Amino acid sequence: MFENKSIKIARTKNKGISKLALHFDTLDSGTEAFMHWLGSDDKMSTSNNPIIIKQFVRNKYAVLYDNTLGQDMIVETHDGVPFCKSCNIDDCGHVGFTILLEQKYENDGSILD
Secondary structure, three states: OOOOOEEEEEEOOOOOOEEEEEEOOOHHHHHHHHHHHHHOOOOOOOOOOOEEEEEEEOOOEEEEEEOOOOEEEEEEEEOOEEEEOOOOEOOOHHHHHHHHHHHHHHHHOOOOO
């Protein structure tokens, strides 16, 4: 289940204490998280989904809650190209999740149908 995720050290807000967290560091891991979310009965459940959508504005940005890190992640889209402001890269799992979210919205006209 976790073969595409690597272990990273994440800083908590609790006085800089580090904790081990599985992190979505590839586009493929974002695809896996999106497929899990898509098949979920409760799309807002953090206990059932590795990533949930907190806010989405088509072709502008997505605010995702990363359950593995326990924090919001912001993915901005400029000229159709998503970039994760939280990870500061364009090929993490949050970007992969957002790409599929954009495609779902474009095809279905909604993200929750």
